[in-house]
Amino acid sequence: MKEIRFGPNTDEHDFDFKVKHAIKFLEEGAKVKAYVHFRGRSIAYKEKGEIILLKFAQALEEFGRVEMLPKLEGNRMFLHLAPLPNIKKAAKATKVEIPKKSEEVANAEAESETDSDVK
Numbered sequence: 001m002k003e004i005r006f007g008p009n010t011d012e013h014d015f016d017f018k019v020k021h022a023i024k025f026l027e028e029g030a031k032v033k034a035y036v037h038f039r040g041r042s043i044a045y046k047e048k049g050e051i052i053l054l055k056f057a058q059a060l061e062e063f064g065r066v067e068m069l070p071k072l073e074g075n076r077m078f079l080h081l082a083p084l085p086n087i088k089k090a091a092k093a094t095k096v097e098i099p100k101k102s103e104e105v106a107n108a109e110a111e112s113e114t115d116s117d118v119k
Contacts, residue, residue, distance in 0.1 A: 001031045006052050008036055008045045015052070019059045026063040026083040036077045043075060053079040 002025040004018050022032050034056050036049035053070040060081060068080040 001033050004032060004034045006034065006036045008038060008042045008048045008052070010052055015055070019056065022056070022060055022081070023063050026060065026081065029083050031067070031083070032064065032081040034079045034081070038075045038077070046072060046077065049077040053077060057081065
């Protein structure tokens, strides 16, 4: 599980940057735990934190589903996201695998060697 931390006054550019990282994590198949950390008197702005997390979930709706809606625990408000099943498969499909020598090719080579020995 990957964590992404926000503050109650997170700016638009910082938000977009963290969304890009979350997209990468979800495409890799990792779950994402986003939270807003309230420090000192900023706990008075719980609404801002909830808005940030809901906006985050909306930005990632194509890549993951919400497992847990925003919930305040102590001085942190959490949101859990899980990758969509088809995203995992697509990410695995993009990895290039080097094919091993197949049995058919090995059998064909063995037959050609025996044919050359017979002649």
